[in-house]
Amino acid sequence: MKKIILLLFLTFSLAIFADSKKIEVFVSGMACPDCFAKVKGNITKYPQVESADINPDNGLCTIILKEGKKLSQKSIMKAVTKAGFEVKSFK
Helix, strand or coil, X not given: CHHHHHHHHHHHHHHHHHCCCEEEEXXXXXXXXXXXXXXXXHHCCCXXXXXXXXXXXXXXXXXXXXXXXXXXXXXXXXXXXXXXXXXXXXX
């Protein structure tokens, strides 16, 4: 029963998140312009992404999706990890 409730919660939360036009995620470990460029480059490879900007002061990555498009947290985490960094949290 607990697994079913957890699965429903995760499915519902990811579905809501995926419908947002703006996604904000904190990324840890970035220290230089090349770090920011790697993360931004990996995120903007997704065709659903219109743009991505990173605040170097706090590691907040703001992702803007194309109209009517969706992107899961899992996809974002994959892009960040592939760049060599870690998702700290989603805002």
